[in-house]
Amino acid sequence: MQPIFFADARAPVTDVANWYQPEMSLVAKLEKLIDESGVLDFISSGDIVAVKTHFGDRGTTRILRSVFLRKISEAVKERGGKPFVTETTGLGLLKDRSTAVGRIEIAEENGITHQTAGAPVIVADGLLGLDYVVAEIDGKHLKRVHVAKGIAEADAVVVATHFKLHMRAGIGGSIKNIGVGCVAKPTKYDIHVPNPPRIIAEKCTKCGKCVEVCPTDAIIDFQIDLEVCVKCTGCREVCEYEAVEIQPWLLGEEIAERVVEATKGVMDVVGKENFAFLNFMIDVTPHCDCHPFSDSPLMSDIGIFASKDVVAVDKSCLDRLVESPKAPDALIDGFWQNTAPERQLNYAAELGLGTLNYRIIEI
Template sequence: MAKVYFTSSRAPVREPHKWYQPSLSGVNKLERLLNKSGILEDIEKGEIIALKVHFGIRGTTKSLRSMFIRKVAQMVKAKGGEPFVTETTGLGMLREQCFALGKIEAAEAGGYTPQTLSAPIIIADGLRGFDSVGVSVDGSQLKKVYVAKQIAEADKVISLAHFKGHMNAGFGGALKNMGIGCVAKTSKYDAHIYSPPTINDNCTECGACLKICPVDAIIDWKVDVEKCIRCQGCAEVCEENAISFKWTSSKDLSERFVDCAKAVLDLVGRENIKYVNFLLDITPQCDCCPYSDNAIVPDLGILASDDILAIDKASVDMVNKAPVIADSMAQNADDKFHGMYKWAHPSDQLNAAKKLGLGEMEYELIEIK
């Protein structure tokens, strides 16, 4: 049975003369959680440690607070490790979040800088999102995954995931942080979209897609599928709705990004990856949205584990047991994420990870005060 460590976000001080208790701070609780869970124990002097986060995009207001990332970076440094905070580019070629410089600019707008994080920011899949290491994987659906180069080169990875809902996959936690967040653009495409794009009869031959295509894969108003590296730039730039592609179903998206997570775990080594899920500001949508709706349940706390499946299962269970916040998107349902997004089943991610042997569904929850 996997161990999942938990610290509550509550700080219920009522006596006025006892108000000053720094030990109740969420940041200090995180420090105790990491120390007592042993999550950072294996870090050796000089090792390069990737802290994988999601900065959100411009407009997201409830992504993971920088002070938590900063604490982890400082604890890694105290162990002799060399931390960097990392993210990957989004699908597409045009929007700010789709290339490294824009991503860093948007991170700054969200309050994430080397100064606030106490560590440098490195975009793991390079300037435009294609720096990667190809990994063969015996996944449920994918057989090849492109792991972001700087994730592949790190000695160890710590996943710092803001746990929240996701419109298509039901929820986003450690599995998504590894499976979507640690892969280059081509694998993001393969997770989200079934096959390379095609050009349909709406095409006016304006030439915009030719200019954006990074590999000149559009010849005579047709996509050469052998050349196409699946970036989605052509669909993003076409104003005529002349690029046809098909989004994956909720189940297939979940299975595909779990395949991607497997490739990351296989490449970096399972023993070299640890997971922290922050059940704070549990919004209905993921941090890829340029807004953040009200949370669906109250803040719950922080979880830590070395098991990617157990930590996500425990996080889902905690959300399902929590009371719903009135007027939020969630309703009182046994499965709150499925209750919001009828087409999405959170169990799809969990079952896919179980099938691939990524971790354990059963866990022991150990509270750290």
Template sequence: MDISRRDFFKVAGSTVIGAAAYSIAGGFGSALAQAPVVGSTQITNGIQSVGSKAKVYFTKHIDAAHLIKLYDLINEGIYGKVAIKLHTGEKNGPNIIPRDMAKAFWQHVPNSSIVETNTLYKGDRYTTEGHKETLKVNGWTFCPVDIMDEYGNVMLPVRGGRHFKEMSLGKNIVNYDAMVVLTHFKGHAMGGYGGSMKNIAIGCADAKIGKKMVHGVPLDKELDEAWDVVYKQDMLMETMAESAKATIDYFGKHIVFLNVMRRMSVDCDCAGTSAAEPTIPDIGILASTDILAIDQASVDLVYASPHNKDLVERIESRHGLHQLAAMHDLKMGNDKYELISID
């Protein structure tokens, strides 16, 4: 990673409030190229297709050994100080990624820390103090957990954004050389589903500014004061994509994605103990250097799964598939992929 770039963003990292947070830009730009991986047989939907295809690796085994095996296939660009972005959940949430699996993974990634940000809604992680207590309750005590917006925000560019030309993220994001996006794939009350894109779109945005930008909440209001002005569904999918693009543009080839498809409630881990019991069977783990490909593959596996009615209804009722269209329009990745089983 270019040190001068990182130092620049550190200098630019003071809190910014006002009209700049809602700046508009037109047109689309190219995302930074993703790290190459070794190819295999095209089996997506059983159809041969013309043109380039992203590689998405898959296992039906949901455990630490297979998670690490998948990661080792895609981690060529991961070195230096590494951020592991995962959703640590509200207190006692029943569906979050198992701590023993996350611990074994963290131990496998040198010089790494879990990273999070505070929430826009008033829950267990609304304040840094409450967030730290929640981390203890949920067992995230085996490694450093960096609440990236504890000391403010940093504005990073959104290359080619239609709604934003920059996004407000947790200030400490610029302290890292690489990021591993370790996602519990599940449903979501507003997004329809939460995959890799949602994990960084909301999870890297700071609570005071960035999350308000994504949701369309005026900076002088709280979420519960602004439900009448929160973005409609398609707009929300687009602003989430642009927020995520700020993160993937910043890390370039030094970001990879893992989706863990287990205990897929229709509700996000932000619902805590009130999350609905999953009705769809566990599917497995996916890994890719391409954010669009991995979320597209995850959605396809949900649609191909038996007993998927509840999760599909949640996705479609919230226009969740527009997440994929928004990422495609922003050239964030490839929706054509090879699903490569390692089993």
């Protein structure tokens, strides 16, 4: 039974005459949770520590707030570590979120800066999302995982996750924060699409825009050289004639399994023992922070779950999600259609990333 340490988001007023109770703040509870659980105590003096969160997109308003990141950064420093707050780029080349420049601008717009988060803010997979270290794995779907270089080189990773639903992975917990969030573009592509991109000759007008945008000069005679292509999807973004085919986008069990295999690749490189997980079940939205908008939360805030086990921490949150009353207008069914969140957890356990058995210890 893996212990999951839990801080309740609710702040019951025990003394109605005393409105000033700063210890009731969830930020204060986070500090207590980190100290009493000991989940960050593996950090050694001088360790460079990635605090991995989701920066959201322009218009996303329910990402993990910087006050929590700041508290995590402080806790890392107290243990002698050198934290940096990090994220990776999204697929594509043209959208703001697709490059490190845009990612940092979005982070600032959403309140995550060195000043607010208490640590430098660094994009882990480089300017274009093509800085990576390759991990060889023997997955059912993936054989190579392109681990973001800034994650691969870190001594430790604190996975700080806004737990929510996800339109393809089912849930966006710690597993997804690593499997999708700690990899560079080639593996982001491989998670979502099993086939490489290809140019459909009958549709191609030979306008040359894709050739211009391709960061690896992979397009020769209007065909993609798959030995050189890094699957950034930039060619599809610029093509006005829908001549670049990228399909099928996966759903259900297969994408759940691909996310898990990518997670395994990242954890193999960094070392499973060098991770800690903090899942925040607050503002649980029906979709991921990558959406350029935020919906109403599905349910009341639950609290923070801390663990050294990536499977157990996500399982405990999924269980709470399922059993908790939902808001009357919650969009849960629509967004969960055709996803397989249970498969994500079961497969992660099968691959030895953690255990499905846990017990909650409330602090």
